[in-house]
Amino acid sequence: MARKLDGQPVDLLICNAGVYLDKGQTIDGYPAEMWDQTFSANVTGVFLTIQALLPNLRAARGKIAIISSQMASHTRAPGGSYIYRASKAAVLNLGRNLAVDLKDDGIAVGIYHPGWVQTDMGGQAADITVSQAVAGLTERFDALSLDSSGCFETWDGQAHPY
Secondary structure, eight states: OHHHHTTOOOSEEEEOOOOOTTTTOOTTOOOHHHHHHHHIIIIIHHHHHHHHHHHHHHHHTOEEEEEOOGGGSTTOOOSOOHHHHHHHHHHHHHHHHHHHHHGGGTOEEEEEEOOSBSSTTTOTTSSBOHHHHHHHHHHHHHHOOTTTTTOEEETTSOBOOO
């Protein structure tokens, strides 16, 4: 993608990687390959995408929106889902550090919980529709600035505890 964009400014990069391979696993589960696949998609892929598009973001003094999860928060630790929770906590940490390192480049970084959304991952019992999540997140992305860089917010604009 970076080659195809060839230096074109990127105003907003949304990193929406998310696999939840360990959903329903018991403590006896969690094979090493599952850890590797999850972290490759949820963390490494986010970083490498940002790294590859950094010249484009710098050209625009753009914004980066990283989709994490409330499951990244230390306040949400009811047990289980170890791999998914750890990967979303890692990408939250990644975003917070990128916010510091990219501030001098004029690039704001926000980290967001999209809500429990009615998707294949969230299921039909989830709280909000895709349209609601998209509308709320779009507002968050529009409001993101260097002053709010490093924020961890919910789709509806609430500050989320780290």
